[in-house]
Structures are given as C-alpha cells and as structure tokens.
Amino acid sequence: MAAVESVGIGAAARAADLAHQRVAFAIMTAFFVLAPFVVYPVFLMKALCFALFACAFNLLIGFGGLLSFGHAMFLGTAGYACAHAAKMWGFTPEFAILFGTAAAVLLGIVTGLLAIRRQGIYFAMITLALAQMIFFFYVQTPFTHGEDGIQAVPRGMLFGLIDLSNVMVMYFFVLAIFLAGFLLIYRIIHSPFGQVLKAIRENEARAISLGYRTNQYKLLAFVLSATLAGLAGATKALVFQLASLTDVHWTMSGEVVLMTLLGGLGTVFGPVVGAFIIVTMENYLSGLGQWVTIIQGSIFVACVLAFRRGIVGELGYWLKKPL
Amino acid sequence: MTEIFGVSTQALFGQLLIGLINGSFYALLSLGLAVIFGLLNIINFAHGAQYMMGAFCGYFLLLKFGIGYWWALALAPLIIGLIGMIIERLMLSRLYQLDHLYGLLLTFGLALIVQGLARNEYGTSGIPYDMPAALTGGQNLGFMFLPNYRAWVIVASLVVCVSTWFVTEKTKLGSYLRAATENPALVQAFGINVPRMITLTYGFGVALAAFAGVMAAPIYQVNPLMGADLIIVVFAVVVIGGMGSIMGSIVTGFALGVIEGLTKVFYPEASNTVVFIVMVVVLLIKPAGLFGTQR
C-alpha cells in the first residue's frame, strides 16, 4: 500500500539497480540458450530444474525470512503427481505438469496453514515434521512403488504436436518453464507484496503495528514458494522420466538450503548459481563417492564462517549493486 | 490370557518395557541437545555426528590402548567434549550475534564432513564392539527376557539425566549459566567469565552425546551413519519437550520411547514417523513445546 511505495530518493537508485539486474538476466538467458550446443543438455535440464527449486526456496527464506526444512515435499509431490498423470492417465506433458503443480499448491495451502502459526525454529521443525509424514505416506502408498519409484514416464507430445523425446526440443521447453518461473519470482520480489514481505522479515512486530495481516502475507509467500517448487518437481519428473523417493527425502530439503546459501540468500540470481555449482559438483565428482559429502560439508562451513553473502551476494557487494 | 486389541497383555508389557528402554536412550541423546540449545541458543546439528564419534572413540580406545568399556564411558566423552570445545572456540563463537540459522548450518556442515571422512575410512557395514563381560546375559522376567545391558541403559540414563537436570536447575553454576544466556553482558559485568562458561557448556553437551555413543556401541553396530538418521528424531524430541527445558526433553524422551513401542506393536511401519505426528500435534496446541517457555 501507499506507505510502502517508492520513496523519492530511493527510486532513481532502484531504477539503476534494476537495470543491472536486467543485464544480468540477459546474460543468463543468453548462456542458457547457447549452452546446450556445447554442454550435455540433460545435465543442463537437471540444473535448470534445481535452479527453479532453489529460487522458489529463496523466495521464502531470502525474502520472507522463513526457513523451511521440508521443501522437498513439494518437489516430490509434484513429481509423483505429474509422473502418475503422464504414465497412468496419459496426460499430455503440459497438463501433467499443471496437474503436478496443482498438487503442490494444494499441499502448500494445507501445510502452510499448519506451519505459519509458528515462527523461527518451530516453523522449520513443523515443516520438517510434515515433510517426514509425507515421506512416510509415499513409502506406503502403492502408486509410488516405494523405492522403485514411478519409472518409464513418457515425455509425450507437447500440446499434442511437439515430440518431447527429442532432447533439444525438451531442453527449450524446460528452459521456457524455468524462465517463466524465474520472471514470476522476480515480479513477486519487486512488487508491493514483495516489499511487505521484506518488511515482515526485518521486523514482524512493526509490520503488524502498521496494520498488515502478516500471517496472510506469510501464507501467500509460502504457497507461492510451494507452487514454484512444485513446477520444478513436475518438470524434473518428465526430464528424467522418473519420480522417486529421493525427491521427498529430508536430505533433498537440506540440499536446496545448501544451494541457496552458496549462491546467496536473498539475492535474485544467487540460487541459480548455487544450484548450478552443486549439480555440477555432484555430477563430475560422482566417481569420488564419499568426497562429495565431505566437500559439501566444507562448503557449508566455509559459507557460514567467511562467505555469508554467497557467491552472487559477494559479487553484488563488490559491484555495489544488488544481484 | 487377556488380550488388548489382539495382543496379549504379557506381550504388551514386554513391549512397554522395551519402549521404556528405548525412551531412556532418546532422553540421554536429547539431553545434550537440550543443554546446548536451552542454555546457549545454538542448534547443534552435529549432535548425531558427535554421538557417532563417541562410539568410534570407544572402539579406538579398545583397539589401540586396550581400554575397555567402563573406562571408555568416562574417557570418550572427555575426549570428544574437548574436540567440541575447540570447535566452539574456533567456529561457533563467531556466529552468536547472527541468526540461529547460521549456527545450524555450520554444525550441519561439520556433521557432513565428519560423517564423510568416517565413511571413507570405515565403509558402512560397521565395526563390532563387544558387550562388557559384566553385562552380558539377562534375566527372565516371566513376560520377557530382559538383557542385563538394557537394564543398565535405563539406570545409567536416569542417573545422568537427573544429575544434569539437578546441576542446571538447582545449583549455583546452573543459575549462572541460565543468567548468562539471558543477559551475557550483565553477567560478565559481575565478573563471571561468560565465554569460558559457554565453551564449557557446549563441551558438556557434546560429551553427553559421546556418552550416549559409547552406551550404544555394544548394541548397535558402530558405523559412520549411526547418528545421521537419529538426529532428526532427537531434534523432534527436544522440540516437543520445549527447546529451553531440560526436564522437557527427559520426559519427552521417555514418553516417546513408550509411544513408539506401542506403535511397533500395532502399526510397526509407522514407528519411525510417529514422533513427527506427535510433534505437529504438540506444536499446534502448545507452541513452545510441552515444558518450554516462549522465547
């Protein structure tokens, strides 16, 4: 509302910042359009899905100040719903993804209503507990086939016309989804709603005293984050043609925290960079087995002690422009 | 023979006793975590790894120095507690003025490193650690056969839990500690060395984890991942009990053991998940946990 809209002095500075971010966006998009001709596209698609997941997570923690330990439940639920729809009900890919995302939205509303009432570590623990219950549910229900997962999910024909089994076609479809999700998050962050969210993160008591119904804002942020995480999960299920328990396990929730922290909490491009680095590391170091966990742990420690702004955060600090 | 829901009362008593034994384990494990969070406001995600380090330390003491179980119960916590204090001095102390989140992430990262290194060296099948001779065998209680070691676990756990609670709630040292977390500057002004107290307290919490590890070594295989899956359950116990309350986690630990024990009889597949269901229910009704105070 009016109190939160532009303040004269800051407007010009903010317009300059946004120009910076527009440049960064252009660079990012160019990179992703050209990369599949050089780098293995399936690897890139995996990175894009995780980047969207991390961006969705960052919306909640970086801008909303709410640490969720259970975000994997949205990634996985959407994945299972999409996989089941595509394989058993023959949905075309766009409807399967929509269906998966819708499942995540529903879950987001239910869990959000339960979790939002609490703050801080209690909020985190409730999300973890809910995620564990969801995990258990998926282990037990027959349609997920337990640890085998839903396999051989068909990619199908987009809009009934475009064959997605061609890897480059699938890549550009995934890229389109990623860019759409990213732009949506960008819009949310830079909207009045986003400003209120930041205000709540900084000082909730003051926001309440200003007349904002903070619980509603937090719930909306939670559901939006869940939706986009779901979009990432549903897309991932089609990329790999597989939906498995890994996507709902609590270590997946831990990984997204790692990606966002490494990239930079509360930055716009940070989660993308963080996701890329982690996915690349896991990919190219898979021959080293154990060392991947040790390296991940070291990154956590290093980031927290010395590198709190994350890669993009440090870059932004150095450039004196928020990224 | 009377039956309740298709299970004989005899079998049920046996299961309840086992539940109590497991509960005492949970209480012991969550104690260290509760001390560290309750008194220091640090969310110590490395607790599972420190538990594992305690068990490995016991194993090494036996292997390299021939030091048996009883001495290991005293020595391993001291050694691992010392390591904990070094970590606190070097790393954790820098994070106190920041959001809790960072302490959590740091300890989580440390846990990953320690577990990764251990797995690299020892694989995942684990290493056998023999039960101390004095505690082998068991008693036939009529409704079940109770191994002596399990009875020892209840006793040791109760002793440690009650003494810890006593020290923190009823002694002068404990009150200094509680005051220091509420207002460190003021307590420091009284001439009490607050940073040193904090370091010692963290070390104590870690030592408790290591103690639990040595207690676990004879009955659960000593393996690098032994703490990894337990850590979220232990967190749940502390949260249910109320994150500031020592008594809360002791009571919750025991109670959870019994609830889990009953679940194992009637719906065993859910026994890993019941703690989370309880946690959600408790947090919705009593937001700060059963015995906790809103911070």
Next chain:
Amino acid sequence: MLQKRSALLVVSLAFAAGAANAQISDGIVKIGVLNDMSGLYSDISGQGSVFAARQAVADFGAAAKGLKVEVIGADHQNKPDVGSSIARQWYDVDKVDVILDVPTSSVALAVSEVTRDKNKVFLVSGAAASDLTGEKCTPNTIHWTYDTWALANGTGKAMVKTGGNTWFFLTADYAFGHALERDTAAVVEANGGKVLGRVRHPFPGTDFSSFLLQAQASKAKVIGLANAGGDTINSIKQAAEFGIVKGGQQLAGLLMFISDVHALGLQTAQGLVLTEAWYWDMTAANRDFTKKFQAQFPGKFPTMVQAGVYSAVIHYLKAVTALKSDADGKAVVAKMKATPTDDKLFGKGTVRADGRKIHPMYLFEVKKPQESKYAGDYYKLRATIPAAEAFRPIADGHCPLVK
C-alpha cells in the same frame, strides 16, 4: 614370388585387424561400473567391483588381442534418479558401451530401461530383483550373480528340509524387503512349512528389540530376516542379546554377504545359514583372485557381487571379440546368450533366453569362532544347489522375450 605373397598376406592381415578395430565403436570398448561407493552397499560392491572389472580385462588379455578397453566407475548413491542420469550421460556423452554391477534393485530397474532405450548392454551383478529376468526383462540386460528367487530357494528350502518348518519374518518395509519375504514365504509353503507371522520394520531401522520380541513370542523355529545391510547386521546383533538363538530359534539371513559376516564377527554370526553364489576360499583360482584383491583392499574379502562383475566382463569381452563389434547391444547380449560361459571364478555356466545367468548356488553355514583357522575362514559348505535347480524356472518368470 614368395615375398610378394607373404607381403600380401601381411597387408591383408593388417587390414583385417584394422577393420575389426574400426567396428568397435570409437575404437575403444568402454566399461562402466556403476554402484554404491559411499553408502549401504559400498562394502558389497564399491571400488572392489571396479577392481574386479579391471582384473578381468587384464586376465582376458585384451591388449594382446588388439582390443582397447577402458574401465570407469561412478557412485549411484542407491538413488534411481542419480543412477539413471549417470547411465544416460555415460551412454550419450562418454560413449560407455556396457554398464555393470548396480546394486539396489530400484536403480537397476531404472538403468535397465535406459539401456534398452539406447541399445547398450547392462550386466547386473549387485541387484537382487528377480523381476529383471521376469516381467521387466529386456533384450539388453543379463542378470548375473544372484536374485531373490535363488536366495529364497536356497535358504528357505534348505531350512525347511532340515526341520525349520515354522517361520516368522522380520521384513524391511520397502518394495525389496516385501519381495524377498514373498519369495521366501512361497518356497517355505511349497515345501510343507508354515509362516506363523511377520512384522515390517521401517527402513532403515536401528533398534529391533521390539520386533525381535514379537518374533520370539511367535515361537517360530526360524526367524527369516528379509532385510539387508545394516538392518540385517543390527537384527542379528540384537537377537544375540535377547538370547534368541540360545532359546532354540534359528536365524536365517535371506540376503547376506561375507562383508556382513565380517562386520558382525564370528562370535555373533556363528550358526547363521545363508545362500551365496561364490566364496573366496572355495577354489585355488578364487584364493588367487582374493590375494590380488587384498593387495588393493587389505583385510577385506571379495564378495560374490564383485566376483560376478569379473565373470560378466570376461564373457562380455569374449562376445565382443567374436562379433568384432560392441556397437549393437542387443547383438552382443544375444551372442552372450548363445555362448556358454567359462571363467576362472565361476567356472562353466550358461545364460538363458530371459537373461538369467545360470550357475550352481551354495548353502553356507557360518563357522564358530573356534572352527575358524585363519582370517576370512568364515563359511562351511552345507550344500550345493545344482545349476539346474538354483534359479526360477524360465516359464514362471513371465518374461515377454520368452514365448
């Protein structure tokens, strides 16, 4: 004249050799060993399997036969998504021709699908799911070392025949545990035994005392452990604590490896009955392989999974050499099915039409500590199950390849 003819001979031989090499895709046979290198099954397979593959390449004399072979390894972390994406990348980008090992049935099923889509070869040594040669069989997959049916048949049948005719199952609550329980229960009942009950524990579990108490209360003669890895080890250790074996009940480890026995120690593991396909101390050739293995992994003993990787690589290379090509996965697998197998570790065997490798299975009993004369002397042979009886009859599998 003679010179010209011999020159012609030499030139044509060179051409032939060159041509043969040219039909090997990219000039090199690339072998990928995909397994768990950091988790639950790293001791059963892990780097040991990579060693086994390399040893097989050396023993086959690939270099001497003019074949360039390379072996690489990766960790699938027991996750089907990680496994299938490594497999996909290996096939698409790294030009891997054959993938081996893959413990954890869920990953094996995923990799089997990818292998069929890309027409490469998949030789499973680590996974146990009998579906791989049943409903989910493909023309590109061969299931090597063992499967749930063979294990159930070995241990289940043997125990029922020696008096263990009432069973209680302690089952890990996931698809694999259920399958193992189902297969063993079927064998027990087919041989005149009775299943008195079962309890499913969450996977993974730590404390089994409650479940073991239920098993004790059932008074079944045999407690079947339908779980694996750390769960089996902990169940056995805690069973000893609760005096289960002393009380007269027997424990049957339905999926156990020598590495598990090693981790338990003979004091706890003695008397356990289990079925395996290979044991390091059974023949001189096995012992020789073990010595080489221990040069790299001191103190450890090779498992049947790792030996299976060796055997599979030897047979694969034989087929590729005979066909002079590794490009068409289906053709190589067909050749492997058409040729009887013979290698140092598994001896003679065959590969069936449904992709099942056939060899004898062995029923072992774990020795008492005083019976063990040297490091690794863990098993005594109780029975040999002949190859013809060891695996599920081909008709019962409902493999679509077999009409």
